[in-house]
Amino acid sequence: MPSAVRAGVGLIELRWGATIYGQVELSLCPVDRCGLLLGLHVEPRHRPVTAIMP
16 A cells, blocks of 8 residues: 555565565665665464474
8 A cells, every 4th residue: 555645665465465564664765766675564373383482
């Protein structure tokens, strides 16, 4: 989804069919037009389960 304001945060939805796995948040520098990765969110139910070592 494009940002509502110039140089604001945009979103890329991570999905497979109708299942949404997460999203990537990004912005574009208005000076040199480089992309900035601001965040990555993965839905908790799609995260790998790790064992807790004693």
